Amino acid sequence: MTTLAVLFLINVLNYYDRQALGAVVEPLRHEFHLSDTQLALIPTLFTIVYAIAGLPLGRMADTGSRKRLLAVGVAVWAGLTAIGALAANFAMLLATRLGVGVGEAVCAPAATSWIGDLVPAQGRARALAGFMMAVPVGVMLSLAVTGPVAQAWGWRMALAVAALPAAVLIPALFRLEEPRRDSAVGKSASPMLLARVQALWWIAASGALVNAILYTFSYFMPAFLTRFHGLSVGQAGLWTGIGSGVAGILGAVGAGVFGAGRLRLAALASLVAAPFAAAAILLPAGRAAAALCLAMLAYGLLQTYYGLVYSAMHDIVAPELRGTAMSAYLMASYLGGASFGPLLTGRLSDHFARQAGPMTEAARAIGLHQAMYVIPVLCVVLAAVLWGGAKSAQSPDSGGFDAYAS
Numbered sequence: 001m002t003t004l005a006v007l008f009l010i011n012v013l014n015y016y017d018r019q020a021l022g023a024v025v026e027p028l029r030h031e032f033h034l035s036d037t038q039l040a041l042i043p044t045l046f047t048i049v050y051a052i053a054g055l056p057l058g059r060m061a062d063t064g065s066r067k068r069l070l071a072v073g074v075a076v077w078a079g080l081t082a083i084g085a086l087a088a089n090f091a092m093l094l095a096t097r098l099g100v101g102v103g104e105a106v107c108a109p110a111a112t113s114w115i116g117d118l119v120p121a122q123g124r125a126r127a128l129a130g131f132m133m134a135v136p137v138g139v140m141l142s143l144a145v146t147g148p149v150a151q152a153w154g155w156r157m158a159l160a161v162a163a164l165p166a167a168v169l170i171p172a173l174f175r176l177e178e179p180r181r182d183s184a185v186g187k188s189a190s191p192m193l194l195a196r197v198q199a200l201w202w203i204a205a206s207g208a209l210v211n212a213i214l215y216t217f218s219y220f221m222p223a224f225l226t227r228f229h230g231l232s233v234g235q236a237g238l239w240t241g242i243g244s245g246v247a248g249i250l251g252a253v254g255a256g257v258f259g260a261g262r263l264r265l266a267a268l269a270s271l272v273a274a275p276f277a278a279a280a281i282l283l284p285a286g287r288a289a290a291a292l293c294l295a296m297l298a299y300g301l302l303q304t305y306y307g308l309v310y311s312a313m314h315d316i317v318a319p320e321l322r323g324t325a326m327s328a329y330l331m332a333s334y335l336g337g338a339s340f341g342p343l344l345t346g347r348l349s350d351h352f353a354r355q356a357g358p359m360t361e362a363a364r365a366i367g368l369h370q371a372m373y374v375i376p377v378l379c380v381v382l383a384a385v386l387w388g389g390a391k392s393a394q395s396p397d398s399g400g401f402d403a404y405a406s
Contacts, residue, residue: 002176003114003118003176003177004115004118004127004130004131006136006169006172006173006176007114007115007129007131007170008131008285009134009165009169010035010070010074010107010111010169010173011107011111011131011132011134011135011138012134012137012138013074013078013138013165013166013169013193014069014077014104014107014134014138015016015134015135015137015138015139015142016138016139016141016142016162016165017077017078017100017142017162018100018104018142018161019044019138019139019142019143019218019256019356019397020081020142020146020158020159020217021043021097021219022043022139022142022143022146022206022218022219022221022222022237023142023146023147023150023158023222023233023236023237023240023241024146024150024155024233024237025039025146025153025219025220025222025223026222026223026226026227026231026233027154028093028148028155030108031155032089032090032093034090034297034323034399035123035346036040036345036346036347036350036353036364036367036368037343037346037350038346038347038349039346040343040344040345040347041343041346042092042093042094042097042218042380043215043219043342043343044340044342044343045094045096045097045098045101046100046101047101047211047215047334047335048101048293048335049098049105050100050101050102050104050105050330050334051105051330051331051332051334051335052331052335053101053102053105054105054108054109054327054330054331054334055107055324055327055328055331057069057073057105057110057327057360058109058323058324058325058326058327058328058330059110059323059324059327059338060209060323061106061110061113061324061327062109062321062322062323062324063111065329066110066111066113066114066164066200066323067173067174067176067178069106069110070106070107070110070111070295071170071173071260072081072103072106073103073104073105073106073107073110073172074103074107074166074173075166075170076099076100076102076103077099077100077102077103077104078103078162078163078165078166079103079163079166080096080097080099080100080103081096081100081159081160081162081163082099082102082160082162082163082170083096084096084159085156085158085160086156087158093315098274100137103262105327105330108326108327109323109324109326109327109330110323110331111131112128112131112310112323112326113323113326114178114179115127115128115131117179117180118179119332120377124311124314124315125226126307128306128307128310128311128314129252129306129308129311130252130257130306130307131186131253132252132307132310133248133249133251133252133253133307135214135248135251135303135306136244136245136247136251136252136299136303137249137313138249138357139218139241139244139245140241140242140244140245140246140248141241141245142162142241143218143222143237143238143240143241143244144205144237144238144240144241144242144245145158145161145162145241146158146161146162146237146315147222147233147234147235147236147237147238147241148234148237148238149161150233150234150237151232151233151234151237152234153365153384153395156403166170169208176284182232188406197316197317198392199263199312199316199318199389199392199393200313200316200325200328200329201217201387201392201394202385202388202389203263203309203313203329203389204329204332204333204336205310205332205336205385205389206333206382206385206386206389207309207329207332207333207334207336207337208303208332208333208334208336208337209331209337209339209346209378209381209382209385210270210302210305210333210334210337210382211333211334211337211341211394212340212341212344212378213302213341213375213378213379213382214221214299214302214341215337215342216341216342216344216345216372216374216375217295217299217302217375218244218371219342219345220235220241220342220345220368220371221236221244221295222237222240223236223367223368223374224368225239225240225288225291225292227361227364227365227368227369227386228285228365228368229285229286229287229288229291229298229370230285230286230288239288239292240292243292243293243295243296244296244299245298246296246300247296247297247299247300247303248299248300251269251299251300251301251303251304252303252304252306252307254304255303255305255306255307255308255391262308262309262310262311262312263308263309263386263387263389263390263393264386264387264390265304266304266305266308266309266386267299267382267383267386267387267390268383269302269304269305269308269387270301270302270305270379270380270382270383271380271383272301273297273298273299273301273302273376273377273379274298274376274377274379274380274383275376276294276295276297276298277294277295277298277375277376277379278376280293280294280295281295281369281372281373281375281376285365294403296364298375298376298379302379309386313325313326316393326400341374341378344374345368345371345372346371346376347380348366348367348370348371348378349367349368349371350367351367351371352366352367352368352369352371353367353368355367355368368405390400
């Protein structure tokens with residue numbers, strides 16, 4: 001379907017531009033003389049702005065034209081990604097990334113609300129899993145393209161390249177016909193009704209954890225491979241991008257196959273991901289290929305989250321509140337997770353590096369290696385929260401909109 005294809009490609013660009021700095025962490029560190037804590041401040045402040053901006057934008061997605069809202073959002077985030085290439089210092093780069101966060105806050109509420117009205121309930125899990133397959137595809141392209149481009153022409157050219165697809169996607173978006181809203185409950189439903197859906201609280205908590213894990217993974221994995229395992233910036237970006245793309249696509253496809261028991265299945269996938277992530281970090285320096293393979297197994301399992309959990313959320317929320325629910329979920333998950341995951345890892349990295357001795361490159365490699373163990377720990381916590389959400393959704397007192405078998 002053309003509409004789903006265009007929305008998928010917009011979401012690919014969303015994650016491509018969001019992760020564009022992941023492959024160039026090391027060049028940025030050297031050019032602007034940054035610590036890992038300062039580097040982690042970029043995605044942390046980005047996600048805070050993203051989360052806060054998402055609430056009013058999500059309500060706009062429920063009450064206005066999703067097509068126009070998406071077009072403006074794409075133009076804003078792509079334009080500011082390109083302007084970031086002109087940054088003369090850390091403050092200017094940070095400012096452009098905060099603007100990218102405002103633009104990207106449009107994408108998930110407007111697009112998932114659109115899909116919720118376009119696709120019947122029985123096909124929604126597959127459609128949303130396909131839409132969220134853009135996460136691994138976008139991350140893959142971002143790392144695999146940005147790393148080699150930065151290696152050849154510098155990180156500024158890499159940011160400029162990241163903005164180009166918007167010139168094609170915005171006109172394609174305007175050619176789509178927006179579906180009529182499904183209003184089975186009536187358009188007067190108050191957003192305050194969402195607070196009564198108990199399972200939604202569990203899902204929001206799980207979103208905080210999964211974003212903490214995945215943002216840490218995407219932001220620091222290329223730097224980990226460069227510092228600890230000795231790969232070049234181009235190699236680390238390319239292989240992390242390809243690996244995460246393949247693993248994430250397989251995870252998203254797997255999520256789209258299942259209908260029942262979605263939250264429990266997501267919990268199981270998160271639990272199984274933990275030992276793979278731990279094994280990847282445990283490997284000694286120089287074992288980059290083996291470490292990457294193990295890490296990608298964990299990443300693929302974690303990528304089942306989106307298709308499974310997003311479809312569960314749409315099942316338990318009234319149709320006219322889907323955009324608002326998604327924005328509330330994103331605010332909780334980004335303020336509580338994506339904002340602290342990379343920052344926590346960066347601070348731990350600096351802490352362990354100082355413990356290792358003078359702040360040499362060798363000490364920084366040790367520090368980041370130790371800090372990466374936060375990933376498997378959070379995987380176990382995520383599994384527990386998802387299991388709690390499954391039990392809540394199954395309860396007759398859950399307050400959900402639809403009967404939801406989990």
